[in-house]
Amino acid sequence: MQKIFTSVACNLDTNILLAALPLFEQDKIQALEWSFDTLFKYEEIPDWFTDLVLEFSKNNRLIGHGVYFSLFSGKWLPSQQEWLEKLKIFTLKFRFDHITEHFGFMTGSDFHKGAPISIPFTPVTLALGKDRLNRIQDACQCPVGLENLAFSYSIEEVRKHGNFLDQLTDEINGFIILDLHNLYCQIHNFDITFKDIIHLYPVEKVREIHISGGSWDERLIGNGKQVRRDTHDQAVPQEVFELLINTIPLCPNLKYVVLEQLGTALGSAESRIMYQEDFLRMDAIVKGAEFNASGHNTFMPLYKTNLQATPLEDLNLYKQQQQLSQILETAVDLHQAQKLLSLSDLRNSAWNVENWEPYMLETAMSIAQKWKNGFD
Numbered sequence: 469m470q471k472i473f474t475s476v477a478c479n480l481d482t483n484i485l486l487a488a489l490p491l492f493e494q495d496k497i498q499a500l501e502w503s504f505d506t507l508f509k510y511e512e513i514p515d516w517f518t519d520l521v522l523e524f525s526k527n528n529r530l531i532g533h534g535v536y537f538s539l540f541s542g543k544w545l546p547s548q549q550e551w552l553e554k555l556k557i558f559t560l561k562f563r564f565d566h567i568t569e570h571f572g573f574m575t576g577s578d579f580h581k582g583a584p585i586s587i588p589f590t591p592v593t594l595a596l597g598k599d600r601l602n603r604i605q606d607a608c609q610c611p612v613g614l615e616n617l618a619f620s621y622s623i624e625e626v627r628k629h630g631n632f633l634d635q636l637t638d639e640i641n642g643f644i645i646l647d648l649h650n651l652y653c654q655i656h657n658f659d660i661t662f663k664d665i666i667h668l669y670p671v672e673k674v675r676e677i678h679i680s681g682g683s684w685d686e687r688l689i690g691n692g693k694q695v696r697r698d699t700h701d702q703a704v705p706q707e708v709f710e711l712l713i714n715t716i717p718l719c720p721n722l723k724y725v726v727l728e729q730l731g732t733a734l735g736s737a738e739s740r741i742m743y744q745e746d747f748l749r750m751d752a753i754v755k756g757a758e759f760n761a762s763g764h765n766t767f768m769p770l771y772k773t774n775l776q777a778t779p780l781e782d783l784n785l786y787k788q789q790q791q792l793s794q795i796l797e798t799a800v801d802l803h804q805a806q807k808l809l810s811l812s813d814l815r816n817s818a819w820n821v822e823n824w825e826p827y828m829l830e831t832a833m834s835i836a837q838k839w840k841n842g843f844d
Contacts, residue, residue, distance in 0.1 A: 470761035472716070473529060473724050474751045475499035477678075479506050480517050481731035487740035491747055499529040501726045504562075505536050508554050525562045531676070531724060532558075532567040532608070533645075538574035539600045539614075540587045542786030544779035548600075552607045559608050565723075566611040566675065566767065567604060568645050571633070572619075575793040575836045585796070585832060586617055586625060587789075588818035589632045592782050597636045599780040602773050605640045611767035613643040613675060618650035618682075618698035619832065621824040623658045630669035643675035643721070643767045648711040649682055649698055656696040657689060657828070662711060666718065672763060674719040679708050679750060680728040685834065687827045695831050701733035703742045704750070712753050720763035725754050788813050796836035802826055805833055 476488050478500055491497050502521055507513055524530040537551050555567070572584035587593050605612045614633055620626045633644055646669065655665060681702035685695035704727070716722060727747050734740055791812045799805035806829070809821045816822075 470721075470723065470763075472722055472754050472757070472759060473498040474747070474754050475501050475529075475531070475724050475726040476747065477501045477503065477533065477726055477728040478520075479503050479731070480510075480513070483731035483734035483740075484729070487729075487734045487743040488747075490744060496747065496751060499531060499565075499724055499726075500524040501531045501533050501724070501728075503535050504532045504558055505534050505551060505554070508536075508551070521562060525564075528563060528565050530562060530564055531726075532562075532564045533615075534567065534569040534604075536574065537569050537600070537604070538584075539569055539571065540573040540593055540597055542573075542596070542782045542784070542789055544781050548779075552603055555604070555607045559610070564608060564610050566613060566643070567608045568613040568615060568676065569604065571614050571617040571629075573789055575796060575839075584617065584619075585792070585836070586619055586621065587785075588820065589625070589628050590818045592785060592818075594632070594635055596780055596782060596785070598639050599776070601636060601640050601642060602775055603779065605642070605769060606773075606775055611643060611675070612640055613637065613645055613767070615645040615647050615678070616650050616669070618647065618653040619828070619835070620654060620658070621828050621832070622820070623660070624820070624823070626654050626658050626660060626665070627668060630665075634670040634673065637673060639773065640769050641765070641767055642673075643765075644670065644673045645676040645678055646671075646674045646715065646719070647678035647680070647698075648708050648715060649678070649680045649700075649704070652705070652708050652711060653682065653696045653698050656693065659689075659691065662714060666715065671715075671718045672720055672765070674715075675721055675765075675767060676724040676726060677712065677715065677719070677722065678726050678728055679704050679712055679746075681705060681708075681733075681746075685831060687830050689825075689827055695827055697831065697835075700728055700730045703739075704746045709749060709753065712750065713757070716754070716757040716759055720761060721765045721767075722759070722761075725750060784813075788817065788819065792819075793836065796833050799833055802830050802833075805829055
């Protein structure tokens, strides 16, 4: 019977490592999720951190989570080629049980800058995403998955997201990270129930679950509620633990449940204790879950795909993405953003900007402007 391994997202970050240290010392952490591409900028990884990663690697309990690839960029960027080449090098040293990336494209002018933002769900973006996933799988030679996005512009996007992820991952027999705080954001921001949203996702493809905390935005939804943001800077809310309890029994191929939190939110002794308590609660839920491991999907490709020599591109999409990034990062208020969108190439396009919820457009502006200079 397949076991579910409880894990933490652990990078070369002092606060995260200090928070997780007591859990490591007690052998509570069964697997390690590592955002490997956050170290691409370093010439050398410290030996002690390499030893930590290798310990999980040799036991086949290391999973890689990409941040910066920008899967849906309409133009093939030099940074994407560099990302793949570095991933190949990393896979020679570290044994990853799987590799994942975020859904969306990165706003911002260059590599390591911006935030992941959604794209229109069209045949063009579907083909683009499949091409990129094939290239990642070819580079790492292990299962590849995608994480659901917390952000949507409209309820129509929310309803289509799961099916689009399903289609994207079909060609490589890929899987899905179901981030439950991201799901919680959708549930809250668009007044949709867990029962209604979970059935929009191919739960048989869920190999990994993320839980984390977030924050409330000052912006109000039409019903007077605040917008929920996936900021990873608070403890895990009760609602997300409840989602975990309800989701595990639905996912027959689940293998990992991962606690995420930003190191910037773990600077105090109190926050680190809360982090440890969140992990132990997550671990208890996993151990006590009614889990039926009826799935037997290895999530390795069922057949070899012949990669095209030249990566797929859509320069019209890329132009639209550049325009959107510029608007989101520079607009001084909602009115200006809406006006600029109405004058851009996104008008009357598959982006459907005319039907974007104003409070979600404001949220996108806030995200893009916060992260436009990078995550450091």
